[in-house]
Amino acid sequence: MTLKTTMTLLLAGAAVTLSSSIATAQTNLQVFVSSQHRPDVWRKAFDIYEAKNANVKVTIETGGNTSEQQAQYLNTVMTAKDSSLDVMILDVIRPAQYAAAGWTVPFNEVLGSDAANSMKRYLPAYAEANTVDGKVVALPAFADAMFLYYRKDLLEKHGIQPPQTWDELAAAAKKVANAEKDPNLQGLSFQGKAIEGAVCTFLLPYWSMGKQLVSDGKLSFDKDAAVKSLKLWKDFVDQGVAKKNIAEVATDDTRKEFQAGNVLFAVNWSYAWGQFQGAESVVKDKVGVVKLPAVQGGQPASCLGGWEWGVSAYSNNKTEAQKFVQYLSSPEISEFMAVNAALLPQFPEVYTDADVTKAVPWFANARPVVETAKARPVTPRYNEVSEIIRTTVNAVLAGQSTPEEGATQMEGRLRRVLR
Amino acid sequence: MAMASETTLVTTRNESGTKWWTRFLDPSEGTLAVLLLMPAALLLTLIIVYPVCRLIWTSFQNLSLTSGVPATFAGLENYTLMLEDPVFWETTWNTVLITLITVPGALLIGMALALMANLPFNVKWPVRLSLLIPWALPLSFAGLIFAWFFHSEYGVVNDVLRRLGIEGVIWFNSANWAFAAICLTIIWKTSSFMALIILAGLQTIPRSLYEAADVDGAGRLRQFFEITLPLLKPAIVVALIFRTITALQTFDIPFTMTRGGPGTSTATLAMYIHQNTVDFLDLGYGSALAVVMFALSMGVTAIYLRMIRAKG
Numbered sequence: 017m018t019l020k021t022t023m024t025l026l027l028a029g030a031a032v033t034l035s036s037s038i039a040t041a042q043t044n045l046q047v048f049v050s051s052q053h054r055p056d057v058w059r060k061a062f063d064i065y066e067a068k069n070a071n072v073k074v075t076i077e078t079g080g081n082t083s084e085q086q087a088q089y090l091n092t093v094m095t096a097k098d099s100s101l102d103v104m105i106l107d108v109i110r111p112a113q114y115a116a117a118g119w120t121v122p123f124n125e126v127l128g129s130d131a132a133n134s135m136k137r138y139l140p141a142y143a144e145a146n147t148v149d150g151k152v153v154a155l156p157a158f159a160d161a162m163f164l165y166y167r168k169d170l171l172e173k174h175g176i177q178p179p180q181t182w183d184e185l186a187a188a189a190k191k192v193a194n195a196e197k198d199p200n201l202q203g204l205s206f207q208g209k210a211i212e213g214a215v216c217t218f219l220l221p222y223w224s225m226g227k228q229l230v231s232d233g234k235l236s237f238d239k240d241a242a243v244k245s246l247k248l249w250k251d252f253v254d255q256g257v258a259k260k261n262i263a264e265v266a267t268d269d270t271r272k273e274f275q276a277g278n279v280l281f282a283v284n285w286s287y288a289w290g291q292f293q294g295a296e297s298v299v300k301d302k303v304g305v306v307k308l309p310a311v312q313g314g315q316p317a318s319c320l321g322g323w324e325w326g327v328s329a330y331s332n333n334k335t336e337a338q339k340f341v342q343y344l345s346s347p348e349i350s351e352f353m354a355v356n357a358a359l360l361p362q363f364p365e366v367y368t369d370a371d372v373t374k375a376v377p378w379f380a381n382a383r384p385v386v387e388t389a390k391a392r393p394v395t396p397r398y399n400e401v402s403e404i405i406r407t408t409v410n411a412v413l414a415g416q417s418t419p420e421e422g423a424t425q426m427e428g429r430l431r432r433v434l435r
Numbered sequence: 436m437a438m439a440s441e442t443t444l445v446t447t448r449n450e451s452g453t454k455w456w457t458r459f460l461d462p463s464e465g466t467l468a469v470l471l472l473m474p475a476a477l478l479l480t481l482i483i484v485y486p487v488c489r490l491i492w493t494s495f496q497n498l499s500l501t502s503g504v505p506a507t508f509a510g511l512e513n514y515t516l517m518l519e520d521p522v523f524w525e526t527t528w529n530t531v532l533i534t535l536i537t538v539p540g541a542l543l544i545g546m547a548l549a550l551m552a553n554l555p556f557n558v559k560w561p562v563r564l565s566l567l568i569p570w571a572l573p574l575s576f577a578g579l580i581f582a583w584f585f586h587s588e589y590g591v592v593n594d595v596l597r598r599l600g601i602e603g604v605i606w607f608n609s610a611n612w613a614f615a616a617i618c619l620t621i622i623w624k625t626s627s628f629m630a631l632i633i634l635a636g637l638q639t640i641p642r643s644l645y646e647a648a649d650v651d652g653a654g655r656l657r658q659f660f661e662i663t664l665p666l667l668k669p670a671i672v673v674a675l676i677f678r679t680i681t682a683l684q685t686f687d688i689p690f691t692m693t694r695g696g697p698g699t700s701t702a703t704l705a706m707y708i709h710q711n712t713v714d715f716l717d718l719g720y721g722s723a724l725a726v727v728m729f730a731l732s733m734g735v736t737a738i739y740l741r742m743i744r745a746k747g
Contacts, residue, residue, distance in 0.1 A: 084714075091716060095500050117716075118503040210696050261587045261605045263697055396501050399715050411698025414608045425521075432520075 043072050043336045048104035050086055050323065051078040052287070053158075057357040061349050065340060072336060083107045083212055087399075094119040094328070102331040103341055105157055108145050108322045109212075109392050109402070115153035116396035120326040122151040126338045137347075141320050142362050145391055153326065155345035156362035158353055160321030161382070161389040162216055165274060165282040165292070168304040170196070178306045180316075182221065182248055185281055185309050189257045192280055203257035205270040206249070206283040210410035213267045215392060215402050216319035217283070218409045221245040223317035223390050224310045230393035230401075235434040237427050246412045246419035248311070253413060263414040275299060283308065285321055286382065290358045305378055307385045320389035322362065354379065360386060397433050404429045487729070494723040500716035513723035522699055523724065526707040533618065533689075533703065534682040540622040541678060542671070545629025552630065553637045566634070570627040578691030581620040582607075585692070607693050610700035617689050617701055624688065625681070629674050636670025637663070669743075676739045680732050704728050 047062070049055040055078050062074040080086040087110065093101055094117070106114060114120045124131045131152050135143035142156040164185075166178055174192050179185035189203025207213035219229065222245040227238040252258040259265075265273075267284065271291060274282040277298040282288070292303045310316040325341040327334055343349065350361040355375040360382060361367055367383040393401055404426055412422040462470060494513055498506040517523050552562045569577070584591050585606040593603030606612045640663065648658045686705040689695060695702030708728065712721030 088713060091500075091713070095716065113501055116503050117501045210694060210698075261608055263608050264587065264605070396503075397715070399501075400717075403710065403714070407696065407698050410696050411700070414610075414697030416610055416697045416700055429522075432516075 041071060043333050045072060045074045045102045045333060045337055045340055046077055046100055047074055047340075048077050048079075048086075048090065048101055050083070050105050050107075051081060053105070053323065053359065054353075054357040057353060060356070061344065061352055064352075065343055072340065074340070077101065094330070097330045099328075099330045099332050101328050102333050102337040104326055104328060106154060106324045106326050107212075108142075108160075108320060108324060109394075109398050111146050111154040111324050111326060112148050112394045113396050113398055114326055115148045115151065119329050120153050121329050121331075121334050121338065122153055123155060123327075123338060123341075124150075124152055126335075126342065127152060138362050139364055139387060141387075141389060141391055142322060142324075145320070145322075145394070146324055148394075154324035155341050157323045157325050157345065158350065158359035159362045159386050160286050160323075160360055161318045161386045162220070162283055162285055162308060162321070163305045163318070163382070163385060164308045165284055165288060166304045166306070167280050167299065167302055169302040170280055171304070178304060179281075179309050181312050182309045183312055186252065186255065186257050189280055190255070193256070200278050202259050202273065202279045204252055204281045204283070205258065205265065205273055205279045206252075206262070207265060207267050207270060208249070208258075208262035208410060208413040209264055209266040209269075210406045211266050212402060212406065214406040214409040217249060218242075218245055218405050219319060219390070219392065220283070220308060220317055221248045221311050221314075224314040226314060229430075230395060230434065233395065233434075235430055237430060239423050239427055242423040242426060243419045244311070246409065246422050249409070250412055250415075250419055263410050286358070286360050289378065305381065307388075316388070318385050318389040320386075320391045322360070395434065400433045401430065404433065490722050490729070491726055493718055494726045496719045496722075498717075498719040498722075500718060506719070509719060513720050516720065517723055517727070522702070522707060523704075525699055526702045526704045527727075529614075529700075529702060530683060530685060530704040532614075533621065533685050534679060536618045537621040537625065538675065538678050538682050540618070541626040541629050542675065544622060544626040545674070546633055548626060548630035549633035549637055552634050566627050566630050568627075569624055570631065572624070574624065574687035575691045577620060577624045578688040581616070581623075581688075582692045585616045608697060610697060613693050613697065613701045617692055620688050620692065621682075621685065625678060629678060632670050632674040632677075633667060636667045640666045672739065672743055676736065679735055679739070683728065683732050683735065704731075 049058050055076055059076060062076070066072060066074060079089050087107070090101075090104055090106075094114070111120070115122075127134045132147070132150070135147060135152060138156050139159060142159065146152055146154045146156060164178070170192055171178065171188070174195055176188045176191065179188050185204065193201065193203055207217050222229070222238075222241050225238075225241045225244065227241040228236050230236060249258075249262075253260060253262055270279070270282050270284050271288045273279050274284070274288070275292055275297050289303070289305060291297065292299055294300070307316050308318050325344055327337040327341055331337050345362070347361075347363050347366055350363050350366050351369055351372055353359040354361050354366060354369075354372045358376050360379065361372070364383065364387070366372055367379050373380055392398070395401060408417075408422045408426045411417045412419055417425065493506075495509060495511070496506045497509040497512065548566060552566055556562055583589065585593075587593055587603065587605040587608070590606075592606070596603040604612050606616045644662050644666075645658055648662060653661065684705050685703045686709065689701050689703055690706055690709075693701045695706055704724065705728065708721050708724045711717045711724060715721075
């Protein structure tokens, strides 16, 4: 073989290898999924996408048990400008923060000229939570809200209707407690520990009085309403409706104690329902869900939950990642996740879908609650706002400060952050 | 002084026309010293001097990673904010209080443990082992374990009290009880470290001194105050320095037991620094807080060092 032919063969070989490698160029998408939201079911949704798009491979990453822990992890990844994550699921309070920090890529280009219009398919609260200054910074993954769970059997036994106001709830709880004489039965369980859930604890009655915490990025703190809100919860403790150590109770403690049959009324997110109906539950088929009570003369209010898909600004596969997120945030996947993982849909029409109503009948009643749920304040400094509110709620419930002192401290500290 | 003499040496050699690199082949005593110290000095610069300087520099900046805006020079703004921040004062006071309670507490209990461990047992290892275990346990484990001990409903502390006919308290529902629970845990965790150092000190005291005291008719108490305590002083001071500095940096145990609650009543300065830098990503303010803590630790160390020097 002459040198010339050898060279030709080598070049031809190189060309073939090169072209074949272009043809099968694979995109690997690394997706962060919150471990409490059924990564096993998300995996199945990802598999469907992989089957349709042979050149994309999706890997799941999980870590941390709570929203705060996951945020801490993502904070470190993002501040390190690490390109290893392409897509990440974000608690509804975070897209605004991430956008302000420049950690996510807006979807406006891929959504076309009228991005605002394409967001109208979603429940309005989610269109709002994911749009910052006209930029669509993330797309909704699923919805959530807080509900009032109650023991259907006990209310029926004592001839009580589910309460419409917090006063009615207290009266009902006292009536049942006097009749049942069960020292282990708590009237009401809610979140008093200094966790993210305690922010909602504070805001529920505050919103019910028609007040806002932040409007147009400025603090609009109503001290009177804040005192009343803190006092409402503290009174539940003082009157024996809630247990004395409520300041130690986190979201999942409420769920566990209700599930063990020790709670009459509970404030919790939608995830608790599936667990209450599980095989280990003492209260299976004895649980009712309604919208949360209002303050006397106020409107009922719920805290908006839900999670969003964002694409990392440091990803090397932004285009593929955005395509993938558009697929995840579609009515089909929303229905798939509602049926298979009992996650509330972000699209209004999916609630009445035949397959969904068959799998999770109570979703039909959940829609008005999600629709009227209010979003926690949208600000890049949300972590600090959250910390101020939850530590104050915790201190008041522990009897460390009075509702008046708590509201004063809260106002002073919030003013410093939102100055 | 060594540096000065070395420079003169170098100049003379250079003047005499020697190639500069020959110094490395046949170094003078001064050059050799510099060469040998260089690796350690470089390493220390890299891991201590540089981070500390960077920290101080950052504390004069407006640097929040969530704002999306690049750092700007802020002058003393972070420090003036700090002085008006009630949580800064509260967490600093909590840190000082924890130090004032747990350091003497651990010293007394550690001393008692060391004296007991120094008794002439036939089999020594079970005593030594039980001294080592609390010390070897990671701090956050100890915090989590004691958080369960003090849990108002499921905890062993309230269970024992209930069996004794005493109504237990909701430990983490009150600032004072939560603080007490944290201090007890820290004392339990750290007194074994004190005991280990003091035990080592005890074993350097010659038996003959006690024998002589016996002959002179000194009682056990007198022997303790006249022989044991004075000879233990160096060991105690070393133990105190280590313990005080770690007490000023208390983080793990309150973090795992109460997360600073109820409210912020059991939060320490280290926890507040962590919160500002890791949770809020406000590196400017967090660095200013860290500078204060650094100054506090340096101040305490300086006082101890002066005490040692004064006592000889």
